[in-house]
Amino acid sequence: MSDDRRFSPEAHTYMDGAPTGPLSEADRSDADRLLQATEAYAARVLEPGSALTDAVMERVASRKTGRQHVWRWVFEPQPVRFRPIWAPLTAALLLVLWLTVGRGPESAPPIATASVDTVFVQFQLVAPEASSVSLAGSFSDWRSDLYAMDRENGGMWSLTVPLALGEHHYQFILDGQRWIPDPTAHAQVDDGFGGTNSVIVVGPRGVVRS
Amino acid sequence: MEASDGSVVREVLAGDSERYRILVDRYRERFGRYAVALVGDPDLAADAVQEAFVKAYHGLATCRDPERFGSWFFRILSNQCHDARDRVRPMEDVARLPLPASDRADAAVDRAELAELIEQGLAMLTPEQREAFVLKHVEGHTYEQIAALTGVGTDALKMRVHRARDTLRTALGERL
Numbered sequence: 001m002s003d004d005r006r007f008s009p010e011a012h013t014y015m016d017g018a019p020t021g022p023l024s025e026a027d028r029s030d031a032d033r034l035l036q037a038t039e040a041y042a043a044r045v046l047e048p049g050s051a052l053t054d055a056v057m058e059r060v061a062s063r064k065t066g067r068q069h070v071w072r073w074v075f076e077p078q079p080v081r082f083r084p085i086w087a088p089l090t091a092a093l094l095l096v097l098w099l100t101v102g103r104g105p106e107s108a109p110p111i112a113t114a115s116v117d118t119v120f121v122q123f124q125l126v127a128p129e130a131s132s133v134s135l136a137g138s139f140s141d142w143r144s145d146l147y148a149m150d151r152e153n154g155g156m157w158s159l160t161v162p163l164a165l166g167e168h169h170y171q172f173i174l175d176g177q178r179w180i181p182d183p184t185a186h187a188q189v190d191d192g193f194g195g196t197n198s199v200i201v202v203g204p205r206g207v208v209r210s
Numbered sequence: 211m212e213a214s215d216g217s218v219v220r221e222v223l224a225g226d227s228e229r230y231r232i233l234v235d236r237y238r239e240r241f242g243r244y245a246v247a248l249v250g251d252p253d254l255a256a257d258a259v260q261e262a263f264v265k266a267y268h269g270l271a272t273c274r275d276p277e278r279f280g281s282w283f284f285r286i287l288s289n290q291c292h293d294a295r296d297r298v299r300p301m302e303d304v305a306r307l308p309l310p311a312s313d314r315a316d317a318a319v320d321r322a323e324l325a326e327l328i329e330q331g332l333a334m335l336t337p338e339q340r341e342a343f344v345l346k347h348v349e350g351h352t353y354e355q356i357a358a359l360t361g362v363g364t365d366a367l368k369m370r371v372h373r374a375r376d377t378l379r380t381a382l383g384e385r386l
Contacts, residue, residue, distance in 0.1 A: 005379045005380035005383075006379070007372070007375055012368075012375065016353075034378060037327055037328045038328050038347045038348065040321035040328070041247075041324070042243075042247075042348040042350075044322075045348060046242075046246065047243045047246065048245070048256040050235070050238075052238055052256055052259060053234045053238055055260055056260055056263040056267075057230065057231050059260070060264060060267045061227065061228075136274065142271070142272055144274060173274075177275075192265075192269065193265075193285060193286050194285025194286060194289060
């Protein structure tokens, strides 16, 4: 073995399988041994067998994917758990509400409340090199074909979309392929699948946080 | 004709969950060895692969490009395998491991012992180096293929593989 444990650039090129210049005897010997050892190791690494497929299918058979699950949850009867201790408290609360809000004409007229549940939000991205940019997010079921953005001057892409109140996650799609988070977003989160989502929070008076 | 990833994903999302078996078989075969080499323990690797497939199933609606299900799934699997490896195996000092064949440095070691050396040496690498080394030398991928899978540039991948080789050479020393 060589005293200098780092391989020369030529030795690395050699191990990459590419043509290279002459190697020192120590480099060649160690490189060959390392490749031989790695090959021996690779030969004994076996993939998990087909029993794993059965195990996975058994676990997913009784459960739906996220999209199926949501629809099923919406349309099917759901069990409700209720602690008996809450019964008198709930009754008392309803009585108080009825006494303060729901009584007859002698009660004060109800204050008009805004029924704002949707806010128009403008998304912008500077991407002069892109030939198309679209917007996808939790509000579009992550479909990339719903919100095509409009090109403006200076490589700016813009689109205004109606968003329900609450928190939304989104990304931009450049040229129909490259998904990128919003570089100007105030918060970015891991999407749990190795990617990054930008976060926008919409309140009744507009964007609370983006 | 083999069904494309995109068509299978769409069928599963439409309610035909049994079709998910196609994707599980396809990517178990394609990435299973990677998982075993990365985790270092076949049973724990199988658990990690299984969890990754179940997690992918439940998140399938968020797979934004179903035709590239493999790349999307690989990122889930990679995270799962790194987590599994972190939980089970602290970094080992290969220098303290016994010599493979005998205590003579010039002893001939057979293939099984060489393989054992690499398995021990992998524990000395950083997660990034280990992944790059496994994909390059155990799976036999090109740097371009690894870049497409991991999203890491080829120059950075070459650097990781080079450092992994240097680390293995240093760590294994005369045991190699």
